[in-house]
Amino acid sequence: MNISYKPFELKLRHPFTIAKFSRTFTPIMLLEISHEGLTGYGEASMVPYMGESIETANSFMSKVDLSWLKAPFNFDELIVYLDSIASGNPNIKAAIDIALQDLRGKIEQKACYKYFNADPAKMPPTSYTLGIDTPEVILQKIKEGESCHIIKVKLGRDNDQELINTIRSVTDKPLYVDANQGWTDRQQGLDMVLWLQEQGVVLIEQPMAKDDPDSNAWITERSPVAIVGDESVQRFSDVEKAKGVYHGINVKLMKSAGMHEGYRMIMKAKELGMKTMIGCMSETSCGTLGAAALAPLCDWVDLDGPFLTSNNPYKDPDFNDGKWQLSDTPGLGLIKL
Ligand code: MG
Secondary structure, eight states: OEEEEEEEEEEEEEEEEOSSOEEEEEEEEEEEEEETTEEEEEEEEOOGGGOOOHHHHHHHHTTOOOTTOOSSOOHHHHHHHHHHHOSOOHHHHHHHHHHHHHHHHHHHTOBHHHHTTOOGGGOOOBEEEEOSOOHHHHHHHHHHTTTOSEEEEEOOSTTHHHHHHHHHTTOOOOEEEEOTTOOOOHHHHHHHHHHHHHTTEEEEEOOSOTTOHHHHHHHHHHOSSEEEEOTTOOSHHHHHHHBTTBSEEEEEHHHHTSHHHHHHHHHHHHHTTOEEEEEOSSOOHHHHHHHHTTGGGSSEEOOOHHHHBSOOSBOOOOEETTEEOOOOSSBTOOOBO
8 A cells, every 4th residue: 555645725706804804825734555556646735823834744645554554444453553563643544545435446346425324315405614804805705605595604703794794785595604603602502593593594603612512512402403512523533522512513624634534423423412514624626525425414514625725636526416425436536637
């Protein structure tokens, strides 16, 4: 098995602003694992707030030796091995998991989604994310996201209501809201939730600080709108802790260290009676297809990476009627440009 990887700057179509920061590109590690003439593709998207970088990814990869791993790969053993190298680094671990999922599918001539019993007919529509911006840019972005049936909006500044009003002046599409831990007062947060419900908001991600379960639970208990934990739910062990704090969880491959653990998190949340969402960082078609393979298992989908970036090195996945289309091509179905 041969592993190669190289850094890549994934450019954002617009500078991306959320409650806590702003940026113009995302450092990515593109990873390939080859075995007997077949190649699996993986990706690590290292958004700065996750704490990983090209340097930490290189350092992690220098310690990885997969010579013990035989096809068909045992993904339970793989994650135990990767976690034994270092407890963190979920982004680069995700790249390895995704590449091996793609490779397994190619070796066994099976589309990735079939390993997870995901039904393509149950694919939910994906939302299209708007960062915090001026009304002019917001209106332009809404136009760019016309093919999506749902808009997701990042809130957490003092002009939140103005932003929603701007959106509502041109469209009545359902809205997902992401507060990104930006709300600091429970009562004000709840007042906002009730106002947002009147504006057609379907769900709200991470209203308050990730390490303040009491305040998030206080809002969840009183909210008529679904409250979803994102920053506070990273890996499998966080799912159980989220019960009672949120109505649902947002799974992202870059948090869950890949598709294998992402799948386990979705299943665990369902077992606990919680709602599930699958989201993404700024990702190429590689990460998007990895998450799309699990998306039919979820209630809500927020996979808009290819829409928000301008130099995706892969073909955009097929998209129709606001939904990603899963192909029966073995593996992820990723096409290199
Ligand atoms: Mg979020």
